[in-house]
Amino acid sequence: MDYEIFDLGDVTLQSGVMLPSAFLAYKTYGRLNEKKDNVIVYPTAFGDQHVQNEWLIGNDMALDPEKYFIIVPNLLGNGLSSSPSNTPPPFDRANFPQVTIYDNVKLQHRLVTEKFDIKKIALVVGWSMGGIQSFQWGASYPEMVERIAPFAGIAKTSPQTYLVLEGMKAPLMAAVGFNSSKINQLTSADMRAVGRVYAGWGLSQAFYREELYRVMGFDSLADFVVGVWEDSFMMMDPHNVLTMLWTGQNADISANPLYDGDFDEALKSIKALACVMPGSTDLFCPADDNEYEAKLIPNAVFKPIESIWGHFAGRGINSADNKFIDDNLKHLLALSTNE
Template sequence: MDYEIFDLGDVTLQSGVTLPSAFLAYKTYGKLNEKKDNVIVYPTAFGDQHVQNEWLIGNGLALDPREYFIIVPNLLGNGLSSSPSNTPPPFDRANFPQVTIFDNVKLQHRLVTEKFGIQKIALVVGWSMGGIQSFQWGASYPDMVERIAPFCGGAKTWPQTYVVLDGMKAALMAAVGFNSSKLNQLTSADMRAVGRVYAGWGLSQAYYREELYRDMGYASLEDFVAGVWEDSFMKMDPHDVLAMLWTGQFADISANPVYNGDFDEALKSIKALACVMPGNTDLFCTAEENKYEAKLIPNAVFNPIKSIWGHFAGRGINSVDNKFIDDNLKRLLALSTNG
């Protein structure tokens, strides 16, 4: 096991449901300094675990463990933190309670403050649903978070993004004839169709047209779709995926008692220096929506990743995109926050 567990005890979620013996799986990189002010929080995205975040951490990179103490908390529902696949009855599998982004960040805040005694965070960074969590950190704890850097992720799930996630969910529902009482019959084999649905959204039209998958060693489109999309999704537990899809579909940094659904107000309340990096060809977390959000954050720069890798410009696969993200993070971390 290359990660640690933080026991949260019985947690009352935003829904009012109490999840007993909840826990966060997390991994840290580097050392916490004496002043406890060299902290970077880097939450995981939908379907990812801490290992998938490691491409952005390393000597000489912006997230340099020789300089920073980097905490990667795993999303609830991802199979490592409390999830349908690792929770005993009565909250196992399809019975797992609904968890919000607000819940996730609140519990991560407990990890950061209770376990480590941290009061200031230099940066919260994340891709996709990790990006939503970085916005949420900025909105939930404006005096604690000095910088945020969401990439390929919005501050809420805009309508079309909701529909994309709903299509992924529908592929699983179809496997049980849209009968929610049969959800516990789902197996990982049923995830194959979900991978196929997502294949059309994860990368741009230009990526497929230019057959960039050949550079990754795939001889044909069919080989690529089966070898990447089907394969990666069939490694996931379908109940974990349904839980994360719910979290994603209802993500909104203002959907909580602090902002009562006033999205613009939530954005205006973020005090952190922000670098918002959408993929300019992202098909479902669009640059246009990020632009709207960045305009309302008082100290935000809007810096799109010019790439034909679509949503996956932020996935750590394409070296040009990786360098763009890392360079922007270096610039952001070099800015003084007067704090």
Template structure:
């Protein structure tokens, strides 16, 4: 049974100028919207994530407590639940699906929040990885609407090195002979497994592998970990969907729109929301130095690294000490 709702947007003109016909967002809510409509938290999803993957941070006695807050988790475009190559009718299906940006995602989420629920004030936008990029975009696009933002494990702009890594993930997938320029008749499983192997090197830190911390996840050897986990991790996803999300990440930049005209520092300076920025201390996708630079250009931002050997994946909810740190800091941040 479907555990989420659909918000229909109709034909949408994307930032690229292309039309996405009969666009829709899949979303799930937790808790109850209060009469004042001021207990709202927006928690976007991330690359290869869906709303259920965000639930580790939601629950009674957690920072995102549904007994206190109305939490909206909008699924990212391209993740297989919201409009994606795998669920859009021809001629915009598969490899013909138009390019979507972080800006597009947030603009449509804004429509969901305002038009569906009549909300004009958000207590917190929070997100990990590409969800963090969306969080920054909320702060830059709607500064008067958002009280607080808490991006963790992600930056306000994808730097060149991260772009190279994302392109490498795409190249590994497309090297499969079953790819057929995105018009495959069956999923390119060898390419999806190769993508997992590439991601494995960047998702965690060098120390994670040196100290064999994957054994804490139940894998006795490195080979077992790679074969049984990383070779399988993307097989449940559609290949075109994954590439759509990666390309969204490649072009991530909160200033890449008409409002800011590519002036990144200006966009950062216009984020007036209180901000708690938590990079993973050993993140190889989005290193903490990038977030430190960003917070220097924001008016009211706290830079607080997650000290962890779990690298980028310190923010995915897999490692209890990291998860507890994030939850504790969010609790305090919501009280301030």
């Protein structure tokens, strides 16, 4: 096991449901310095685990473990932190409670403060649903978070993004005849169709038109769909996926007692220096949404990743996109927060 477990005890979620013996799986890189001010929090995205974040961590990179103490908390529902697949009855599989982005960040805050006694975070960074969590950190703990850098992640799920995620849920519901009482019959084989739905959204039209899947070692579109989308989704537990889809569909940094749904107010309340990096051709988390958000965050810069890799411009695959993200993170970390 290359990660650690932080036991949270019995947790009352935002829904009011109590999740017994909850826990976060996390991994740390580097060392916490004496002043405890070299902290970077780097949450995981939908379907990812901490290992998928490691492409952005390394010597001479912005997230340098020689310099920073990097904490990667795993998303609730991802199979390592409390999830439908690892929670005993009565909260197993389809009975796992709904968890929000707000819940995730609140529990990550407990990890950071209770386990490590950290009072300031230099940066919260993340891709996709990890980016949403970085926005939430900034809105939930404005005095604590000095910088945020969401890339290919929006602060509130738009109606169109909601429908894309609904489209990913549909093959699983179809597999049980849209009968929610039969959801526990789902298996990982049912995830094959979900991968095919995602394939059209994860990358841009231009990516496919220019056959960039050949760069990844696939000779045909059919091979790419099977070798990347089907295979990666069939490794996921369908109940975990349904939990994470719900979290994504209901993501909104203002949907909590702090802001009572006032989205603009939540954005304006973020005090962190922010570098917002959408993928210019992202079909999932459109750059337009991020542009709106960046205008309302007092200390934000809007830096689109000019790339035809769509949502996956933030996935750590294309070297030019990786360098753009890393360079912007280096610049952000070099800025003084005047404290």
